[in-house]
Amino acid sequence: MRGLEQIPWLYDGFMRVAELLGLRRWRERLLDGVHGRILEVGCGTGRNLPLYLSPAQVVAIEPDPAAARRARWRAPEVPLVIARAEALPFDDGRFDVVVSGLVFCSVQDPPRALGEVRRVLDTGGELRMLEHVRHTRPTLARLQDRVQPAWTCIAGGCHPNRDTEAAVEAAGFAIDPHDRVARGVMRRFTARPSVVRKNLPSDPKA
Numbered sequence: 001m002r003g004l005e006q007i008p009w010l011y012d013g014f015m016r017v018a019e020l021l022g023l024r025r026w027r028e029r030l031l032d033g034v035h036g037r038i039l040e041v042g043c044g045t046g047r048n049l050p051l052y053l054s055p056a057q058v059v060a061i062e063p064d065p066a067a068a069r070r071a072r073w074r075a076p077e078v079p080l081v082i083a084r085a086e087a088l089p090f091d092d093g094r095f096d097v098v099v100s101g102l103v104f105c106s107v108q109d110p111p112r113a114l115g116e117v118r119r120v121l122d123t124g125g126e127l128r129m130l131e132h133v134r135h136t137r138p139t140l141a142r143l144q145d146r147v148q149p150a151w152t153c154i155a156g157g158c159h160p161n162r163d164t165e166a167a168v169e170a171a172g173f174a175i176d177p178h179d180r181v182a183r184g185v186m187r188r189f190t191a192r193p194s195v196v197r198k199n200l201p202s203d204p205k206a
């Protein structure tokens, strides 16, 4: 499905305006103090990549070749692999931090992708997320449900009505209440694998 997310010049124009209106601050907070071996999933045109203090520690994945080309131009020092979050081409425990910015509204299979994120995180690792989510007010959530098919088509895969925090918890993560910001439909939070591992969709026995 080709939409806004697959047209890099249009996506970047849209993002430039959104960042001027406040999204840039959300992005900076998402990456605040991040260190260690970092994987950014769905980096798109790479708008986060220049914001890392040590880009040398970052590896990125992105499934869309056109967006990936622009990300490589924006941050040539960051190794970028064409891949999907549902099948991460990395060993278990390879990363200390996985970063996801506005991605889980678009992934086709969030439970599988979150299972993969958990697999590649090392013990004590963390998932940092910036997402727009399903509205907590039922009337507005129903409105999101109604506009979702057209929205998904225009945006190129984005679902405005996903409860991504619930999906993260169902995948065996605990969201840190001290590092969580919720404003309208915007969420930024850090989540860590819970001690008790639940059956995940990518588990052979699940």
Ligand SMILES: C[S@@+](CC[C@H](N)C(=O)[O-])C[C@H]1O[C@@H](n2cnc3c(N)ncnc32)[C@H](O)[C@@H]1O
Residues within 6 Å of the ligand: 005, 015, 041, 042, 043, 044, 045, 046, 047, 048, 061, 062, 063, 064, 067, 083, 084, 085, 086, 100, 101, 102, 103, 106, 107, 108, 109, 113, 157, 158
């Ligand atoms: C709204 S854009 C966000 C791009 C970038 N992270 C940013 O903050 O600007 C969503 C991105 O998720 C990518 N995406 C969609 N499905 C994906 C999947 N299954 N795995 C990884 N990335 C995916 C899209 O190609 C797109 O680049």
